[in-house]
Amino acid sequence: MIRPLSRGIGVALAVGVALALAIPSSPLPAAAEVAPDTPALNWVVNTAPGGPSEETLRAAIADAGGTFLISYPEIGVTVVRAPEGGFAAQLRDLPWVQSVGPTRTSTTPDRLPDPAESAAGVTEEPEAMPAEGTAWDTVAVGATTPGGAGVVVGVADNGIDAGHPDLADRIDPALSVGCGIKGVPDTRPAAWAPEAGLSGAHGTHVAGSIAGAADGAGIRGIAPDARVAAIKVDNQTGHIYPEASICATMWAVRHDIPVVNHSYYVDPWYVWCAGDETQSAALEALRRTYAYAHEQGVVSVAAVGNEAQDLATMTTDVVSPNDGAPEPRPVDSSCLKALAGLPDVISVAAADQDETSGAVVMARFSNYGAGTVTVTAPGVVWSAVTRQDDGSIYALFPGTSMASPHVAGLAARLLAADPQDTLIVLDLANAGAVGGRAVVDIDLTAFADVEVPVPPVGEVERTARGLRWTLTLDSAQKAQLQIPATSGDDPAFPVVAVR
The missing domain is CATH 3.40.50.200 (Peptidase S8/S53 domain)
Structure with a gap:
């Protein structure tokens, strides 16, 4: 038995699009001493990105009974190993700490x-x-x-x-x-x-x-x-x-x-x-x-x-x-x-x-x-x-x-x-739904330009965020919609919702 997606309509996707990505290549922060394998949890400590200093973090964590594992200052996330008890409460009292919480419930060491x-x-x-x-x-x-x-x-x-x-x-x-x-x-x-x-x-x-x-x-x-x-x-x-x-x-x-x-x-x-x-x-x-x-x-x-x-x-x-x-x-x-x-x-x-x-x-x-x-x-x-x-x-x-x-x-x-022209292909099939009617909303806001295609079945109309394809398929019938589009500089994937 094939489980249908929303009234028996299944969707498959193939896309072609231009992507141009640039990523900085500075090294990861060095990891500090890892806590010994004693009953403890791992925690995240969230602070405002960019501060405080690692020295301040380490001192506060140690004072609360934890061991510093690694920190990512660009996102304000630090990982700590510490026993349960007063650790989280003590850190939450610090003005530069935004939130503290465990990442697991088991104390089994990794x-x-x-x-x-x-x-x-x-x-x-x-x-x-x-x-x-x-x-x-x-x-x-x-x-x-x-x-x-x-x-x-x-x-x-x-x-x-x-x-x-x-x-x-x-x-x-x-x-x-x-x-x-x-x-x-x-x-x-x-x-x-x-x-x-x-x-x-x-x-x-x-x-x-x-x-x-x-x-x-x-x-x-x-x-x-x-x-x-x-x-x-x-x-x-x-x-x-x-x-x-x-x-x-x-x-x-x-x-x-x-x-x-x-x-x-x-x-x-x-x-x-x-x-x-x-x-x-x-x-x-x-x-x-x-x-x-x-x-x-x-x-x-x-x-x-x-x-x-x-x-x-x-x-x-x-x-x-x-x-x-x-x-x-x-x-x-x-x-x-x-x-x-x-x-x-x-x-x-x-x-x-x-x-x-x-x-x-x-x-x-x-x-x-x-x-x-x-x-x-x-x-x-x-x-x-x-x-x-x-x-x-x-x-x-x-x-x-x-x-x-x-x-x-x-x-x-x-x-x-790195193509500039994109062809989005949507394949739909009726897996036995009663009536076989589907409304397919296609969010194309990630694309620079989109043509309204002529569908083989049903109707396609432009919406504020992309296109809407309304159609009815008989049992086991299939239909394909091809959408010509132009991508911008960022990764572009359509968001498809079927109802």
Whole structure:
């Protein structure tokens, strides 16, 4: 059963656009001594950007019983390790502190997991895997030709197998880093290597979808001529805490990585609520980070999640905190999915291919919701994985985690090609909805100029923010809208809402 997006209408997107990004390249702040592995939490301390001095910060943190980990003065965010108790209250009394809050509920110390066995030297391919360049997802996004040359894409995930035959010459080790241990950058190869087993294959799969080599064998990425930087953000338990996500994005800003894929949500809260004192400070730190990255020209792409959840109408969270004892809790409009719900992040839902009709439809597992999804991309795909117990190095994975790298790969292609003319292609399919009527609002404010196209079905009208396509599709019918546009100097992706 294919879960439809809003009355059975699924959406897939392919775009071409000019991007011109410039990123400063000053070094990251040096990390101070890391706190010993005693029962403690990690915290964020938010101050006004640009002050106080690091010396003042360190002194205040130490006086309150904490240990300074790392600070980002340009966004006013400092990461600290400290026991629970009076630490937060003491810092909140300081006039230059705007907010203080924990990033987790577990006191388990972070450490590196055991590394995976590399797929180096393996060439066997599963019979079921499509031939290179022929997979439905590659065709659907129009990425059957070379692309991405000269562009580095950060893969903020659980590591990449540097020896995989489709990725061995695509990884940039000088730009790779581990961020999952207390959010402090670690450039040792062991710090960004994946862990053993299927759980460690995720980042390699994502990297393959982005930049798998076009070498006539194995799989082929959406931007096969691009390179990737492995930015490992998980710890030994698989959790990805706010400080790791912040570290990953600030690393990208400081090291001229123009596109970063984030196929995860930030632990331990399924959604983060600004009205909750235990979550508001970390959410504010994430908001500052991704707003700053956007200002500096970094394209941040994130998956919306796989719970078949309408994120726009969600009222109860039953899975948080996922590093402790989850308890049902009410949530409201102040709560958002991090990272996909942040305003400066491209949020990606997943599409699938209907086995009977071949139509591109909303994947049954994908989260969705009005105003919560920027684009939809293929999310059931073959790609590279770390070497598994049975010797396999390729796998078919479903997930919005697999959809997000398609958009990151497209961004790399666009950066490399630098076209001025853009063609936005929207594919819609009726997955069996009664009536089959859809209203598609297309926000095109990121584009410099847009023509009103003549649709094959229905009517298109101009709105204050772009275009509205109103149409009716019979059961299993498909329709495609092609929108000629001209991009400006900034990354341009349309925001599509279907109702």
